[in-house]
Amino acid sequence: xxxxxxxxxxxxxxxxxxxxxxxxxxxxxxxxxxxxxxxxxxxxxxxxxxxxxxxxxxxxxxxxxxxxxxxxxxxxxxxxxxxxxxxxxxxxxxxxxxxxxxxxxxxxxxxxxxxxxxxxxxxxxxxxxxxxxxxxxxxx
Amino acid sequence: xxxxxxxxxxxxxxxxxxxxxxxxxxxxxxxxxxxxxxxxxxxxxxxxxxxxxxxxxxxxxxxxxxxxxxxxxxxxxxxxxxxxxxxxxxxxxxxxxxxxxxxxxxxxxxxxxxxxxxxxxxxxxxxxxxxxxxxxxxxx
Amino acid sequence: xxxxxxxxxxxxxxxxxxxxxxxxxxxxxxxxxxxxxxxxxxxxxxxxxxxxxxxxxxxxxxxxxxxxxxxxxxxxxxxxxxxxxxxxxxxxxxxxxxxxxxxxxxxxxxxxxxxxxxxxxxxxxxxxxxxxxxxxxxxx
Numbered sequence: 001x002x003x004x005x006x007x008x009x010x011x012x013x014x015x016x017x018x019x020x021x022x023x024x025x026x027x028x029x030x031x032x033x034x035x036x037x038x039x040x041x042x043x044x045x046x047x048x049x050x051x052x053x054x055x056x057x058x059x060x061x062x063x064x065x066x067x068x069x070x071x072x073x074x075x076x077x078x079x080x081x082x083x084x085x086x087x088x089x090x091x092x093x094x095x096x097x098x099x100x101x102x103x104x105x106x107x108x109x110x111x112x113x114x115x116x117x118x119x120x121x122x123x124x125x126x127x128x129x130x131x132x133x134x135x136x137x138x139x140x
Numbered sequence: 141x142x143x144x145x146x147x148x149x150x151x152x153x154x155x156x157x158x159x160x161x162x163x164x165x166x167x168x169x170x171x172x173x174x175x176x177x178x179x180x181x182x183x184x185x186x187x188x189x190x191x192x193x194x195x196x197x198x199x200x201x202x203x204x205x206x207x208x209x210x211x212x213x214x215x216x217x218x219x220x221x222x223x224x225x226x227x228x229x230x231x232x233x234x235x236x237x238x239x240x241x242x243x244x245x246x247x248x249x250x251x252x253x254x255x256x257x258x259x260x261x262x263x264x265x266x267x268x269x270x271x272x273x274x275x276x277x278x279x280x
Numbered sequence: 281x282x283x284x285x286x287x288x289x290x291x292x293x294x295x296x297x298x299x300x301x302x303x304x305x306x307x308x309x310x311x312x313x314x315x316x317x318x319x320x321x322x323x324x325x326x327x328x329x330x331x332x333x334x335x336x337x338x339x340x341x342x343x344x345x346x347x348x349x350x351x352x353x354x355x356x357x358x359x360x361x362x363x364x365x366x367x368x369x370x371x372x373x374x375x376x377x378x379x380x381x382x383x384x385x386x387x388x389x390x391x392x393x394x395x396x397x398x399x400x401x402x403x404x405x406x407x408x409x410x411x412x413x414x415x416x417x418x419x420x
Contacts, residue, residue: 001281001420003317003419003420005316005386036143036278038178038276038278040318040384040386042384042385044394044395044396045395045397046333046334046395046398051241053186054222056225057221058220058222058223058224058230059220059222059233062220062230062234063233063234066234070210071346080338080342081337081339081341082334083338090338093333093334093342094346097333097378097380098238098378099237100237100241100380101331101383102383102384103241103242104242106145106182106274108145113276114184115183115186115274116184116185117186118184118186132395134395136318136386136393138278138418138419139141139278141281176283176418178318178320178418191377193326194373196362196365198360198362198363198364198365199370199373201361202360202370202374203374203377206351206374238377238378239377240377243381243382244382245322246416248285248416253414253416255325255326256325257325258324279281280283
């Protein structure tokens, strides 16, 4: 069994933003030399997500609006108990649960085995600082 | 390490519907000959889900109502920016985030290692056309 | 390829509660002797979750309130069709979809490869009875 491990760092300039990461992941799959296996990509921070969806700016705008409705940003200690600890990012912990922590992608014949529109995104809900994403590839 | 890769095709006649897929997955685990390993099952389309829950029609009806409340179907360009691109399925991209893209199931002693009521479902949110699900099994 | 399989049992005294499980999972990774691989941790019951987030009681209180808003407990047969079967836990099946069934964690150099605040939780939405969690570790 072969494996490859890599930590990627993202520093997004907005509080909430999505960044396309598949080109990097595809490069790592090639670098691993693995033909058949699994590729795990996960956020290493609990106010961020890794998810697979469409690379379409209108949809990303829709997601941000929807997540803001489901779990509004509110740094005050009234709405969220978490923000009584001195934090202001309780909303980000909620948004991350909707969008997920991780994806697992099949590797077939040396490539990410994707459907026609699948793209891997880093989802940031409490940005403006460096945060890490893990890529772990195992197989043969 | 052994592996087995299979793409299943689903063409559901309704826009939103759930279809039980574990018999097929269990057959593929047998076919793989893998005794200990992991089985990834994922939607290859970004308006569909693979999830594990109960095979109970009342619950599925509840899920559909709930998803419709959380992200209503609305083909107009007013509610969703995504639908200004000529698409009408922005709601389906939202519903899929709630129900998830994929499941990873343990294989133990040659079988899917399931709890008493676990069943794998294909969740369709923009149906009436052929869409694919990936099954990837790795192990020994 | 090596593997380790373990079923953990949780009996929580409240209907909805979260319990930290990483010490146990870290012990199992050590026991497996696996240096590079993947660790799957999943709920084996469909009214429970395994998720990764912060070990902060205020946040957990926020999650409970939020999940109750998104899918209120209501044992009557009016709100949920599922509860017309004699069940009273339709809400728990909905809450579990938000919090997820499983996590997959990378193992690097013999340890769970975690970010600074990542902790694995068992999430119970229909407790007061024994329920199982699966840990499956594969690698070399």
